[in-house]
Amino acid sequence: MSATAEFRFARLFDYATILTTLRDERIYPAMCDDFAPPREAFMPRMDDAIVYVACYQGEEYLGLWCFMPTSAIRWNVHTCLLPCAWGRTVQATKAMLRWVWETQPVERIVTEVPTYNRLALRLAKAVGMEYIGIDRQSIRKGGKLHDQILLGLSKCQASVGEDSSGS
Numbered sequence: 001m002s003a004t005a006e007f008r009f010a011r012l013f014d015y016a017t018i019l020t021t022l023r024d025e026r027i028y029p030a031m032c033d034d035f036a037p038p039r040e041a042f043m044p045r046m047d048d049a050i051v052y053v054a055c056y057q058g059e060e061y062l063g064l065w066c067f068m069p070t071s072a073i074r075w076n077v078h079t080c081l082l083p084c085a086w087g088r089t090v091q092a093t094k095a096m097l098r099w100v101w102e103t104q105p106v107e108r109i110v111t112e113v114p115t116y117n118r119l120a121l122r123l124a125k126a127v128g129m130e131y132i133g134i135d136r137q138s139i140r141k142g143g144k145l146h147d148q149i150l151l152g153l154s155k156c157q158a159s160v161g162e163d164s165s166g167s
Contacts, residue, residue: 006091008056034142053067055081060084110151129152132151
């Protein structure tokens, strides 16, 4: 486990913790589309290709990020921070990004945010992710097709942003 500011991060291999987090009644609806199974039946993938990163503040578990590598250096991220972390999500995510850049082989992190998920879009922008484009009508939710906004951040961009901000 490594510490970054007041948050601690670690690779998460505990299936029960991952399952409980992803099945949380406030998390699950935001991460699913119309084709997802009922929350109680959802079973997260556990294989070497997926990197789960846990976040703690003191002894409190705040949730996780799920990284799905799309290449050796490019990872797609899904944020799954529990309601107890709300209000601390920007600080925790910025600290997690520093930890990931320092400890993992990733050079670029990307995310896809459905246009209806304004909180996720606000978080991605607040931590420095930049607009890449729109994936038109690529997710079905509530019986309707929605666009997804593609955002990304490279390790070199994050370093420049840290240097220019004095942090």
